[in-house]
Structures are given as structure tokens and as C-alpha cells.
Amino acid sequence: MTASLTILGATGSVGSQALDLVARNPGRWRVEAITAGSDVPALAAAAVACGARFAAVADPARGAAMKDALAGTGIESGAGPEALVEAAARDAEVVITAIVGAAGLAPTMAAVKRGAQIGIANKETLVCAGPVVTAAARAHGATLLPVDSEHNAIFQVFDHARPDRVEKIILTASGGPFRTRSRAEMRGVSVADACKHPVWSMGAKISIDSATLMNKGLELIEAAQLFPVPVERLAVIVHPQSVIHSMAEYVDGSVLAQLGTPDMRIPIAYAMAWPERIATPAARLNLAEIARLEFEAPDLERFPCLALAWAAMRAGGSAPCILNAANEIAVAAFIAGKVGFLDIDAVVAATLDHVPSGPVSTIEEVMAIDAAARAAAMAAVEKRAA
Ligand code: NAD
Numbered sequence: 001m002t003a004s005l006t007i008l009g010a011t012g013s014v015g016s017q018a019l020d021l022v023a024r025n026p027g028r029w030r031v032e033a034i035t036a037g038s039d040v041p042a043l044a045a046a047a048v049a050c051g052a053r054f055a056a057v058a059d060p061a062r063g064a065a066m067k068d069a070l071a072g073t074g075i076e077s078g079a080g081p082e083a084l085v086e087a088a089a090r091d092a093e094v095v096i097t098a099i100v101g102a103a104g105l106a107p108t109m110a111a112v113k114r115g116a117q118i119g120i121a122n123k124e125t126l127v128c129a130g131p132v133v134t135a136a137a138r139a140h141g142a143t144l145l146p147v148d149s150e151h152n153a154i155f156q157v158f159d160h161a162r163p164d165r166v167e168k169i170i171l172t173a174s175g176g177p178f179r180t181r182s183r184a185e186m187r188g189v190s191v192a193d194a195c196k197h198p199v200w201s202m203g204a205k206i207s208i209d210s211a212t213l214m215n216k217g218l219e220l221i222e223a224a225q226l227f228p229v230p231v232e233r234l235a236v237i238v239h240p241q242s243v244i245h246s247m248a249e250y251v252d253g254s255v256l257a258q259l260g261t262p263d264m265r266i267p268i269a270y271a272m273a274w275p276e277r278i279a280t281p282a283a284r285l286n287l288a289e290i291a292r293l294e295f296e297a298p299d300l301e302r303f304p305c306l307a308l309a310w311a312a313m314r315a316g317g318s319a320p321c322i323l324n325a326a327n328e329i330a331v332a333a334f335i336a337g338k339v340g341f342l343d344i345d346a347v348v349a350a351t352l353d354h355v356p357s358g359p360v361s362t363i364e365e366v367m368a369i370d371a372a373a374r375a376a377a378m379a380a381v382e383k384r385a386a
């Protein structure tokens, strides 16, 4: 049985692991479309290797280069935001959304509107527009399957028929590279330090989000969108070994967990093959070797991003969108060397103070708030950079 598949963000960490699974399972998937932000050579090479029918690059200035790179291959090419939407709208049964940031929103909506089975890695889309995306998924019969390891774990242990029996969702967090550092010790850290994740190897943005614990904050908001559990029943526990990927606690006191080695191909394969399970080359869990699992409460004072995200989740409406947009700008400014690591939470806090939040019900509203929050965050960055 062959399923058609589209991968948005195919040149990134998650996207290339999805392509690795395609290559390891000949005949299982036929690749309809793949996309990338701006890396034309990598996208063209991936398109040829997986036999995609369409390859689209987000940067509109790279259209000619994309065409040249695919000349003679028979693979169609496109460039610009509309080409990304076209990639998602083309007929593929399964779509993996592995774009980083709110840039994934419009293409994800295109896949949702045709009722596809969607493996969502692109958490920022659910953070900035969760209620709009999930309502559209219900209306169009799209299936949303979490690729994020924590949410994939919860999906696997969640009683979808009796959600009221779940008393608590407990997200595990590795704690990131600065888990044991004081604020003073975090002040001068470099981008390379922040990207040195103790457990997972991932793209730069999510690695830095893991260092500030904003990643766990975004994941709380993501969980609130994916699972019908009230926000006060979402919890976070730091678990440095990242063996337990997350847990659901039931009304009888039973706690169900999903465990595994930290290899994203496990949740990616789950979302790509669902409702089946397929073999993956991920290393097997050796608990005797690991010997010890540790847990500690998250420290909201040393990691204010988690507190800010928690507050934005409780506030609801456009607050998560503002938080996410400010964080994207702040992280980009940190990567560019414009501000320091501790400026990230300061920029997010300043933006949330400055941009009023309210209800949102359409994608257009989300996009307008996202733009306003980016402008305010940019101003906060300039102020701190000066
Ligand atoms: P990455 O930076 O490695 O890859 C991002 C992909 O998106 C690349 O293909 C890039 O070309 C494309 N892209 C970048 N900017 C774009 C834009 N403006 N428009 C269109 N495409 C653009 O990121 P990643 O680590 O693979 O993460 C992707 C998503 O998956 C993120 O939302 C992240 O939070 C989530 N996620 C990643 C991991 C992981 O292990 N890497 C785990 C859980 C969740």
C-alpha cells in the first residue's frame, strides 16, 4: 500500500528525518511535494533523491535558481509564499509540517482545508492560531497527529474516547543546556552554548527555545490545542534523561507514559504511518544502562519564558500569538548577535505588555496580530541593543 506524502520544511532537522524514513521504506510513500525556506541546492537534491513531483522554495527571489536546479528532472518547481500553499494544497494523503515558526500557518491551513492527515511538528502554528486551525480541521475532516515527541507520547497514551477520565497531562522537559545555571551564569552565553542541547539534536530555533524553556511553554499551549483537557490540568516536570516523553494521569491515579530513546524518527514515523506502526532504526531503550531517571520541578524564576507562556495560555485569545511572534523576533536577534540570551525573555515580556490581547477568530486576525507583535518586539530589540 503506497500513500502520497508532502513534507513542508523538508531540508530541516525534522523534514530530513521524515525523508530518511521515506528512503528506508521503498514503496511505502510516494512524495508529492517538498518545500524549504531558501536552500535551493539542498531542496533540489532532496527532490531528486525522493522523486518528488513538486518542490517549492519560500524565498520568492530564488524562483529562477530553483527552476535551473531542477531543469531536466521533470520535477515542477515554485517559489514564494503562494508556492508553499500550493505544495500543501496538492493532493497528498499525508502532510508533515516541519517548517519552523508562524511561517507554517498558511500552508498548514491549505492542508487542513482539504482534509489531509497532518503530522504537525510546526508547533508555532498551533500556538499562534490553535483554535482557528483545530476548528478548521474539524470542519474539513482533517486529522491532526502530533510529531512533537511530548505530544506524540500523550497522543499514544490518551483515552481519546473518554477524555474526561484524564485528570492531568504531564509534559516532560529535559531542562535544556542551562538547567543548573544561575541567571548570572546565563547572561553571557553564546548561541553555540545555547544550541548545545543535552539530549536532542534539532534546528537552531527550537534548540534556543529549549535553553530558555520557551519550548516547554509553547508545548503547553500546543497541548491545550491538541487535547480536550482544561489548561489548569496541564503540568510540566523536568526530567533530564528525556526517557519518558510525557504522561497522562487518570482519575484512578494510574499514570500512563510513553518511553523511548531520543530519536525523532519514532514520533515522525508514528505520524507518517498512523494508524499503523512501522519499524524504525532508532536505538532501543536500555534502561539498565540508563539506570536512573531523575525529576525536578521547573524553576519559573530562572526561566521566565515558561512563566510568560503559562500566563499567555491562561489569558488565551491572541496572547499566545503575541508571545510566539515576540519570541521568534527575540530568538532571531539573539542568533544575529544583536541581543544577549537574557534579553529574550525581556523582549517577550515587553511585547506582551505593549500589544493588547483580545479574542481572535480568523486567520486574517491572527496574521494582523502576529505582524503587530513582531513590530513591537523589533522595537524592544532595538531598545535593548542600543
Ligand atoms: P529547522 O530549522 O531544522 O528546519 C526548518 C525547515 O523550515 C527548513 O526546511 C527550512 O528551510 C524551512 N523554513 C525556515 N524558515 C522558513 C520560512 N520562513 N518559510 C518556509 N520555510 C521555512 O527546524 P526543525 O528543528 O526541523 O523544526 C521544525 C519544526 O518542528 C519547528 O516548529 C520545531 O519546533 C518543531 N520540532 C522540531 C523538533 C526537532 O527535533 N528538530 C522536535 C519537535 C518539534
Ligand code: MG
Pocket: 148, 149, 150, 219
Ligand atoms: Mg518537544
